[in-house]
Amino acid sequence: MVDLTSPEFWESVRMMVAAGVILLGALFVLVGSVGVLRFPDFYTRMHAASVTDTLGATLVLGGMMILAGWSINSFKLLMTWLFLFITSPAASNAAAHAALVAGLEPLLGKWNGEKVEKPELAKEG
Amino acid sequence: MTMLADLVIAPTVLAMHAPVLLVIAPLLVGAATVLAPSGRFAWYMAVATSAFCLWMGISLAMEVSQNGVVSYHMGGWAPPRGIEFRIDALNSLAVVIISFMGLMSAIYAQPAVEREIRIEKRPMFYTAYQTCLAGLLGIVLTGDAFNLFVFLEISSIATYVLVALGAGRDRRALTASFNYLILGTIGATFFVIGVGFLYAATGTLNMADMARIMEADSLHHSRVVQAGFGFIVVGLGLKAAMFPLHQWLPPAYAHAPSFVTVFLSSTATKAAFYALARFMFSVFDPTFSFLEPVFLYVLAPLAAIAMLACSFQAVFQTDVRRILAYSSVAQVGYMLLGLATGTAAGLTAGMFHMANHALMKGALFMAVGAAALNASVWKVSHFNGAAARAPLTFTGLAVAGFSLMGVPLTAGFLSKWKLLEATLAEGWWWAAVVIGISSFLALFYVGRIMQAAFFAKAEEGAPEIKEAPFVVLLPLWLLAGLNIVFGLNPSLPLGMAEAGARAVLGVDLNISGGAQ
Amino acid sequence: MEFVLERYNYWIIIVLMMGGLYIVFEAENMIKKLVGLGIFQTSVLFFYVTLGKTAGGTAPILVETGGHGDDHGDGHAAEAGHGAAAVAHGETHAAPVLHEESDVAHQLETVEAEISEGVTELAPNNVDGHASEAHGAQAHGAQAHGAEPGADPGHVANGADAHGAVSDLPSPEFIATPHAPSQAVADAVYGQSGEPLHMVAGDIIYSNPLPHVLMLTAIVVGVATLSVGLALVVRIREAYGTIEMDEVRAADIAEGEAEGDAA
Amino acid sequence: MEEQFVPSVLIANIALMSMLGVITIAIIRMTSLFGIVMLSGVYSLVSAAWFQAMDAVDVSFTEAAVGAGISTALYLGAMLLTVRKAKPTKGILKRWAPLLVVIGTGSALLYASVDLPAFGSLDSPVNTGVGMQYMEVSPKEVGTPNVVTAVLASYRGFDTFGETVVVFIAGVAVILLIGFGERALAASNWRGREDDDAQGDDSHLILRVVSKLLIPLIVLYAFYVHFHGEYSPGGGFQAGVIFAVAIMLYSLIFGLKAAMTAFPPVWARVGAAMGVAIYGLVGVICMLNGGRFLDYDYIFGPPSGEAHGHHNWPQITGIIGVEVGVVVAVACVMITAFYAFAGRTPEIRDEDW
Structure with a gap:
């Protein structure tokens, strides 16, 4: 019989939750990596890579925060997450924009037989 | 004599910190030189630091000769925990040579730099020079194996850029510098691997401590120590231009600015050679069982091949600086032959020859650079009839050249004689033959230059060679004069070399025994 | 097999080193050469760091309020046992608690040297900083309190407490603890009271800081060399129009021959 | 010995090491310089992770900042000025010379490895020698x-001084070789103009906003890394590099000209010398107060001899002082190198990619 009031029980629950969240994050990272390898062109690959950066990293960091508990380390992890949250999309945007300016056309546009307007895509990114 | 002694002995405050001042003075003044308003001002600063270093070096050497080992603990931490500058008779000789040659080449620098270096680069050029000097002094002063690596890198990086600055005149300086950078870095990394092995075996980085532990635990059976020796010798040998590892040297000397060639030829390889001697004789004990075959079957043959092959190559060069550069590699062979005997006599001969070689090669490169001050003359044929136009320069060249050949009454003769004695004492009759042949070849390659300068007729339309200015002639003649003086009375350098050999091979190497 | 397990790391590092060295010698392109040089130098870092790594060790930052060492608890249990075996002081095996503490086996020599002299060999207030000495006293059952007087509060409060707390070890609460030392570590590390006195330093093994310091230097030296090398490459490209070693060499030889003819 | 390791450390060790091996092989086989440079950055990053697993947290931090960060930036800067592709290498049979060297060196290393102490061993000479003494005496x-900081800045502070000089002389070398003379000025004008055009169409808007948010944070982080170096991994070198990165980011987004206005090249040049001077002068102050060079116990005058309680202030002051010198020198030299590479007009424009 599990003693729901004992601290050990909640401790182990916390560990398990943390482990689960981290594993989930790792799964997303794996999916992202597969995407980078399998997707056909630069833009779609970047899309896959950004999954790694955002969802994967968020979950892993979140799991680690649960693990670290209420401490300065959690705060540092939060800051790391915030940093990633800001920089990762900006970096993806910059890379995509640079690729577009350099003349790399998205495969998607050709696929549908119609050209995607460059400025439009830049704003979307 | 006492007056002179009073003059050179630094005040107590300075003398107490002399070891570290030798390094930090050029470093700090060098950093300040970046801000120097003009090249001329930077030159004053460089000469001033070099002179200060010489002063400190001499007073340190006197201190060592009177009181034995001087140990300076950086940060007040006793070794092996802290870094130690440890000066015994062996490195006090090296310190004096390097700081003296530093001052000589610094005085010599000004006209050459004004001719070869762009005006806005001059202050930083002198910064690089002073940093290089500090690095070389650090190599010879330090008693910590890893600290030696740091100074090796300081001097090397400064050397790369100094050599590369010859590109203003000849683009090949860039390639020479790049090759030197690659090989030099590999050499330094090998040295670090070697030090890592010794560290793995002994658990310390202090060289005296390493020696003590290796002796006490008789670690010479350990393969780690043996491989460490190999890596250190290869690494330092690269820097010292030991025979098969010398490929970087001729192009670097030939295409560097002439001041840099003077400075490097008389100091850089000397510092590395000293470090080699320190590791072979002081950190490792030449009586270690694995070292005897290494000395006899690897180092001695390599030295002999260097003496023959590089002298031979020198004979066939047309570029004067390449002749002298190959000759330098051959001379490193002489010094190494001394070390390879593994005896005190051999070490003495090696160190003595190192001192003499600094004097004569410095003077020779100075004379060659002085001739090129007004015209770009680097070929032997350019020197035809030059002695008539620049008698003082070329007489200096002749004196140093005689010393290089080993003509009696010059310093070069005496050190070759000492070497002969040391090798014959080992029963190496072949070494005598090699020394003879190599000196004979030196007669050819130096003789060619002198023959062109003194006896050949100047060609039509050949570049005009003029007498060099006073600041160039002064160090040139000082060095040439010292070649004669030490040829007549070698007691000073020879005595120091002997004391050095005694210090490393005779007295035991306990760390505590210092003047600290 | 044990021989292999003890050395496989060196062999991997040797392979990496040689990979870097091979690139340096093989590549004709100068930038690739520099990359190879970087790999070669980085591999040397691996060698040094491997030397300084201790099994079950943690980063050489003295533990003050937790943070480190938390996930090393299990490792310590094993280590402790081994350390005790290595010490080969028969009597240490008698009591399990002392057994745990004896993972300071690396201090073996010091311990043995100082046992006869008791605990206070260095400076008087050094006792708490010297795990081995305190341990030496305990292992011989000489006197658990031998170390106590050294534990002056001022020092325990600062970084020294990581070791200093050794003097706490024989206190009843720990001896009474039936758990493995990992529990003790966890207690200390997660110490609710937050008082630095709650350190169990004897159980924390640190990796060697010295190789790290040396390799920091080596990294910085490496980047300095790299920037000079790249600057040279840029200049060579401008002077020769290529950065392929063989082409540059050919140009140099041609130039030398041209000069030789002129001379 | 083996059972002592935490399994996760061993797994990380093997996994990261094999990644490093794969990367090395890939670099050997590649000819695209861009790929090679990127892989060398990846190599540094993976090795940083490995250092982390091996407890070398400070080395890891530095390798990540210097090896993966600054080095890659320098490689890219140099590549922009040279070429993008290496010539394909010769057949394996023609490369016997490098193979011979490598096999020779490798066998020497293997020969030695037999007698090397076991991996992780606690009673190896290294781990019973000087290194471990620091753990006990440094508190x-x-x-x-952070004992690494103590050893770095105090026990072996002289090494670190030398290291600062190495960085300084590298900066001097870069200026002497590719400088920022008139060519750099022209280049900055050229870059600046282009950037003015770009400003018109807001295409960098996101980057501008994000970077304006980030740059102060990066600088703040640099200060944190510096001043917290006594307690956690970090210190002068890392902080200097991070500070330089902030300037680099600024110049990437707002143009080299703007960066050079915000942080003039002459500051960088003077600052590099200043850094060495600060470090040296801290040592000289100790000398003037009667101690040895860099003996921080003398930094406020001769030590009073009374036991210091919680903190050993003279030592800590000295450490912070020299680390300031390191920060200034490293930051300025890295900025110098960046300016020098970025300020040189590339012969190849982006169109030639």
């Missing part, structure tokens, strides 16, 4: 929790 004598 007493220096008093910084």
Whole structure:
């Protein structure tokens, strides 16, 4: 019989939750990596890579925060997450924009037989 | 004599910190030189630091000769925990040579730099020079194996850029510098691997401590120590231009600015050679069982091949600086032959020859650079009839050249004689033959230059060679004069070399025994 | 097999080193050469760091309020046992608690040297900083309190407490603890009271800081060399129009021959 | 010995090491310089992770900042000025010379490896020697929790001084070789103009906003890394590099000209010398007060001899002082190198990619 009031029980629950969240994050990272390898062109690959950066990293960091508990380390992890949250999309945007300016056309546009307007895509990114 | 002694002995405050001042003075003044308003001002600063270093070096050497080992603990931490500058008779000789040659080449620098270096680069050029000097002094002063690596890198990086600055005149300086950078870095990394092995075996980085532990635990059976020796010798040998590892040297000397060639030829390889001697004789004990075959079957043959092959190559060069550069590699062979005997006599001969070689090669490169001050003359044929136009320069060249050949009454003769004695004492009759042949070849390659300068007729339309200015002639003649003086009375350098050999091979190497 | 397990790391590092060295010698392109040089130098870092790594060790930052060492608890249990075996002081095996503490086996020599002299060999207030000495006293059952007087509060409060707390070890609460030392570590590390006195330093093994310091230097030296090398490459490209070693060499030889003819 | 390791450490060790091996092989086989440079950055990053697993947290931090960060930036800068592709290498049979060297060196290393101490061993000479003494004496004598910092800045502070000089001389070398003379000025004008055009169409808007948010944070982080170096991984070198990165980011987004206005090249040049001077002068102050060079116990005058309680202030002051010198020198030299590479007009424009 599990003693729901004992601290050990909640401790182990916390560990398990943390482990689960981290594993989930790792799964997303794996999916992202597969995407980078399998997707056909630069833009779609970047899309896959950004999954790694955002969802994967968020979950892993979140799991680690649960693990670290209420401490300065959690705060540092939060800051790391915030940093990633800001920089990762900006970096993806910059890379995509640079690729577009350099003349790399998205495969998607050709696929549908119609050209995607460059400025439009830049704003979307 | 006492007056002179009073003059050179630094005040107590300075003398107490002399070891570290030798390094930090050029470093700090060098950093300040970046801000120097003009090249001329930077030159004053460089000469001033070099002179200060010489002063400190001499007073340190006197201190060592009177009181034995001087140990300076950086940060007040006793070794092996802290870094130690440890000066015994062996490195006090090296310190004096390097700081003296530093001052000589610094005085010599000004006209050459004004001719070869762009005006806005001059202050930083002198910064690089002073940093290089500090690095070389650090190599010879330090008693910590890893600290030696740091100074090796300081001097090397400064050397790369100094050599590369010859590109203003000849683009090949860039390639020479790049090759030197690659090989030099590999050499330094090998040295670090070697030090890592010794560290793995002994658990310390202090060289005296390493020696003590290796002796006490008789670690010479350990393969780690043996491989460490190999890596250190290869690494330092690269820097010292030991025979098969010398490929970087001729192009670097030939295409560097002439001041840099003077400075490097008389100091850089000397510092590395000293470090080699320190590791072979002081950190490792030449009586270690694995070292005897290494000395006899690897180092001695390599030295002999260097003496023959590089002298031979020198004979066939047309570029004067390449002749002298190959000759330098051959001379490193002489010094190494001394070390390879593994005896005190051999070490003495090696160190003595190192001192003499600094004097004569410095003077020779100075004379060659002085001739090129007004015209770009680097070929032997350019020197035809030059002695008539620049008698003082070329007489200096002749004196140093005689010393290089080993003509009696010059310093070069005496050190070759000492070497002969040391090798014959080992029963190496072949070494005598090699020394003879190599000196004979030196007669050819130096003789060619002198023959062109003194006896050949100047060609039509050949570049005009003029007498060099006073600041160039002064160090040139000082060095040439010292070649004669030490040829007549070698007691000073020879005595120091002997004391050095005694210090490393005779007295035991306990760390505590210092003047600290 | 044990021989292999003890050395496989060196062999991997040797392979990496040689990979870097091979690139340096093989590549004709100068930038690739520099990359190879970087790999070669980085591999040397691996060698040094491997030397300084201790099994079950943690980063050489003295533990003050937790943070480190938390996930090393299990490792310590094993280590402790081994350390005790290595010490080969028969009597240490008698009591399990002392057994745990004896993972300071690396201090073996010091311990043995100082046992006869008791605990206070260095400076008087050094006792708490010297795990081995305190341990030496305990292992011989000489006197658990031998170390106590050294534990002056001022020092325990600062970084020294990581070791200093050794003097706490024989206190009843720990001896009474039936758990493995990992529990003790966890207690200390997660110490609710937050008082630095709650350190169990004897159980924390640190990796060697010295190789790290040396390799920091080596990294910085490496980047300095790299920037000079790249600057040279840029200049060579401008002077020769290529950065392929063989082409540059050919140009140099041609130039030398041209000069030789002129001379 | 083996059972002592935490399994995760061993797994990380093997996994990261094999990644490094794969990367090395890939670099050997590649000819695209861009790929090679990127892989060398990846190599540094993976090795940083490996250092982390091996407890070398400070080395890891530095390798990540310097090896993966600054080095890659320098490689890219140099590549922009040279070429993008290496010539394909010769057939394996023609490369016997490098193979011979490598096999020779490798066998020497293998020969030695037999007698090397077991991996992780606690009673190896290294781990019973000087290194471990620091763990015991440094809390007493220096008093910084991060022993690496204590050893770096105090026990072996002279090495670190040399290291700062190495960085300084590298900066001097870069200026002497590719400088920022008139060519750099022209280049900055050229870059600046282009950037003015770009400003018209807001295409960098996101980057501008994000970077304006980030740059102060990066600088703040640099200060944190510096001043917290006694307690956690970090210190002068890392902080200097991070500060330089902030300037680099600024110049990437707002143009080299703007960066050079915000942080003039002459500051960088003077600052590099200043850094060495600060480090040296801290040592000289100790000398003037009667101690040895860099003996921080003398930094406020001769030590009073009374026991210092919680913190050993003279030592800590000295450490912070020299680390300031390191920060200034490293930051300025890295900025210098960046300016020098970025300021040189590339012969190849982006169109030639």
